[in-house]
Amino acid sequence: FDEDSCRLRSGNAAENMAIMNKTALNMLKNEKTAKVGIKSKRLKAGWDEEYLMKVLTVGKLAV
Template identity: 55%
Template sequence: MESVRRNEKEESTSIRYYLNSFASNAVRLAQAVRSHWGIENNLHWVLDVAFGEDDCPVSRDHAPENLARLRKIALNLLSQEKTTKIGVANKRLKAAWDNNYLAKVLGD
């Protein structure tokens, strides 16, 4: 698959190779690839912005994987809380400052 990335100053082209286990045509394969990268990019962007995942200095043993799992659990809980119309990062701060809101996020 050939992908083109454009920004204000430059354009770059890259070729990626994929293996799949389903019968496909170009349209179906392109949809699968776009869908995968859309989910990946959105999830990792939120984890980095709301939780500072890329800046985490923890790197020993199983700690990075354990923290990543805890961040995803926290992200799911914060995303499910719909009474406050603010972003995930602000919900996280609000839960840290307000025990009543934290209880609401945790489902009490």
């Protein structure tokens, strides 16, 4: 996620961003339909809204 160039130093911003990054990586790791690496999954989620919804809703039951 290119953390080195990010300037989050005030308050809890750095800790909050670290938690968000870990959560995003875990969601990408848990998504099993695309047999590619994490980097490719991130790009695909950025380009394809349907795939992004799959990543965000992985493990959720449809109601």
